[in-house]
Amino acid sequence: MALDAVKPSKRKANPGVRVVGGRIYDSSNGKCCHQCRQKTMDIAASCKAMKKEKQCTINYCHKCLLNRYGEKAEEVGALVDWRCPKCRGICNCSFCRKKRGQSPTGILTHKAKASGHSSVSKLLEVEGDDKFSYQKKKPKLENVSNGDVAKENSKAAGKIKKALNKIKNGFPKAKLEDAFVEDVVAKENNKVTGKIKKALNKTKTGFSKAKQEDASAEDAAKENKKGAGKIKKAVNKTKNGFPKAKPEDASVADVAKENNKAAGKIKKPKSTNLVKEEEIQIEAKLPNGINFTNVSGIDIPTEETGNVLQFLEFCSAFGKALDLKHGHAKSIVAEFFGSGRSTRRQQYCSVIPMMIQLMELISDDRDMSLSLSATDSTWFSSIGECLLQSGVLSDVFPPETFKSGVSEYKKMNASTRLKLLNFLCDESLSTLKMRSFIEDKSKESETKEKEAKEKAAAAKEKEKQLRQKMQGDLIKAHMEKNGAPLSIEEHHKVLSQIKAEAKEAHGEMLKATSRKRQRCDAVRTDPILLNDDGRALWKLKCFEEEPKFLLQDVGTFGDISPHEKWLAFKPEQKQEIETYISSNRMKMMLAQKNANVGIN
Numbered sequence: 001m002a003l004d005a006v007k008p009s010k011r012k013a014n015p016g017v018r019v020v021g022g023r024i025y026d027s028s029n030g031k032c033c034h035q036c037r038q039k040t041m042d043i044a045a046s047c048k049a050m051k052k053e054k055q056c057t058i059n060y061c062h063k064c065l066l067n068r069y070g071e072k073a074e075e076v077g078a079l080v081d082w083r084c085p086k087c088r089g090i091c092n093c094s095f096c097r098k099k100r101g102q103s104p105t106g107i108l109t110h111k112a113k114a115s116g117h118s119s120v121s122k123l124l125e126v127e128g129d130d131k132f133s134y135q136k137k138k139p140k141l142e143n144v145s146n147g148d149v150a151k152e153n154s155k156a157a158g159k160i161k162k163a164l165n166k167i168k169n170g171f172p173k174a175k176l177e178d179a180f181v182e183d184v185v186a187k188e189n190n191k192v193t194g195k196i197k198k199a200l201n202k203t204k205t206g207f208s209k210a211k212q213e214d215a216s217a218e219d220a221a222k223e224n225k226k227g228a229g230k231i232k233k234a235v236n237k238t239k240n241g242f243p244k245a246k247p248e249d250a251s252v253a254d255v256a257k258e259n260n261k262a263a264g265k266i267k268k269p270k271s272t273n274l275v276k277e278e279e280i281q282i283e284a285k286l287p288n289g290i291n292f293t294n295v296s297g298i299d300i301p302t303e304e305t306g307n308v309l310q311f312l313e314f315c316s317a318f319g320k321a322l323d324l325k326h327g328h329a330k331s332i333v334a335e336f337f338g339s340g341r342s343t344r345r346q347q348y349c350s351v352i353p354m355m356i357q358l359m360e361l362i363s364d365d366r367d368m369s370l371s372l373s374a375t376d377s378t379w380f381s382s383i384g385e386c387l388l389q390s391g392v393l394s395d396v397f398p399p400e401t402f403k404s405g406v407s408e409y410k411k412m413n414a415s416t417r418l419k420l421l422n423f424l425c426d427e428s429l430s431t432l433k434m435r436s437f438i439e440d441k442s443k444e445s446e447t448k449e450k451e452a453k454e455k456a457a458a459a460k461e462k463e464k465q466l467r468q469k470m471q472g473d474l475i476k477a478h479m480e481k482n483g484a485p486l487s488i489e490e491h492h493k494v495l496s497q498i499k500a501e502a503k504e505a506h507g508e509m510l511k512a513t514s515r516k517r518q519r520c521d522a523v524r525t526d527p528i529l530l531n532d533d534g535r536a537l538w539k540l541k542c543f544e545e546e547p548k549f550l551l552q553d554v555g556t557f558g559d560i561s562p563h564e565k566w567l568a569f570k571p572e573q574k575q576e577i578e579t580y581i582s583s584n585r586m587k588m589m590l591a592q593k594n595a596n597v598g599i600n
Helices: 062-067 073-077 094-099 108-112 120-125 146-170 175-203 219-239 252-267 302-317 328-337 343-348 353-365 378-392 399-403 406-411 412-426 432-479 490-516 569-597
Strands: 017-020 023-026 045-046 059-061 535-538 550-553 567-569
Touching: 017 252, 023 108, 045 062, 045 073, 059 062, 062 073, 062 108, 062 120, 108 120, 108 353, 108 535, 302 328, 302 567, 328 353, 328 412, 353 378, 353 432, 378 412, 432 490
Parallel strands: none
Antiparallel strands: 017 023, 045 059, 535 550, 550 567
8 A cells, every 4th residue: 555545633732722612631730530541721729639759640630530530630739638538549541440340430520410419429338339331332233134144245255156166267278276265265255144144133033132243244344254264275286286376366355345345334224214203293383373453453354364474575675666655555444444444535545546556557468558546546456457358256246347337346345356456466476577576675685695695604614713823712711821720710700701702703603694585575375384284384584473473274075165364463472473383394304214214
């Protein structure tokens, strides 16, 4: 192997000075803690006991001493005869526990505090030393079947046999050594297969207490390597007997590679098991809402709530394109469903002027030269022509409706007029003026999003530089004391300042990140969540009340007479709604993951 191909080690023998989580790690000047085995510049307690006329060299950093033994480094440092936990025989580090024949405890600090104990040492004293033990997780082989093992070994044996056949075919005068090689190959692979199958059978036949080593994939790899070694010897015999043989014909590297492939495939358990359905059932229910039948103090029939929200959302998105004043849309809704409106004044209300405005916008785009006015019936008949061309709402507005003039409009109820207005709103979206407005808004939104991304990146870089500066300040504070460790009070003071500044920088970064997620106003509003039970959760711009969530319930297809209902929620229910949304999204993601695993 060439020297350039050797990968350098990621671990450095002397990593130098670095700050991690408010601690200064110094491989040269730091004191090594006997418990965590880290060289830091933290304040440490040094043992004063004498061993063989020499002072004990063991140190404990203030964090380990406090968390593991409930002692303060500054207090014990002032004592002349303080003996470390190791000298007292109570050290609970992994090395000392192993020497005493006990298992390492792992991280028990949080458990000790949660149990009301002052330290890990106190927890072990109360609960017992043998109750807590930490063991590294070993790979399991439950998903590997005997058939898979035999199959992989057969593949390896087959490829090795092919390589040996090449030698035999290339040298017709081959001697008996060829047969010997074949026997070695078959014999060694059968041995490997037998040992692996035997180990796996132990696991499969119900010996739950069997040691992990019995069915270890490492043993499988080891046995395969042994087989490769014997095959290598056999191949070398053949090569020595035939000096003209090329190394490529029966490369030992190929033999070892094939055996390693087999061992690697055996070692890796299959991960094709689907996530069980009961494991993804996250308990989160949507809170009960209240019927939404009132907009800005105007009572609306239940069946018309959706149509009203559609009109208000249209005005909210395209009000600037139509030069609508603030509150114009709500005043139109009030004219439709508000009480005390005189029918005589209806021809002068804001509903008809808006219909005329939308009709003029549509006619200009279609090269229909129309002169519309609220004082005659031309605006009403032109709407009829537009309806006839579109071919929609023929059941609500038959062609003869618009032949009788404005008198027919006066006979319409509020619901029918609102449908007519919503029709014109939908038709106007295909006009050149509205499409240009949408494109301009989209470009404006993209520009803002780009600027927001740049600001977020700048804020992130600022946070990174600030953290580096603060780490430098912490090192500087230590160096000003000529390398002596800071006291716990001094350390906490510097650290609290670092955390405060870091929190401020992180807040700026989050604020900049949230801005780049804003979507364009002039695009179709999609539901936040759509369920199979006919319910959709919306967040509309026209609905300004907290928590700004609305639930649309259209019923199921099996309903004989479904009625659309809209529900609103109280401000205090916002957290429950957000939890419900996140849990449903998680369920959908897991279901999609299961579907992908099933396909693969």
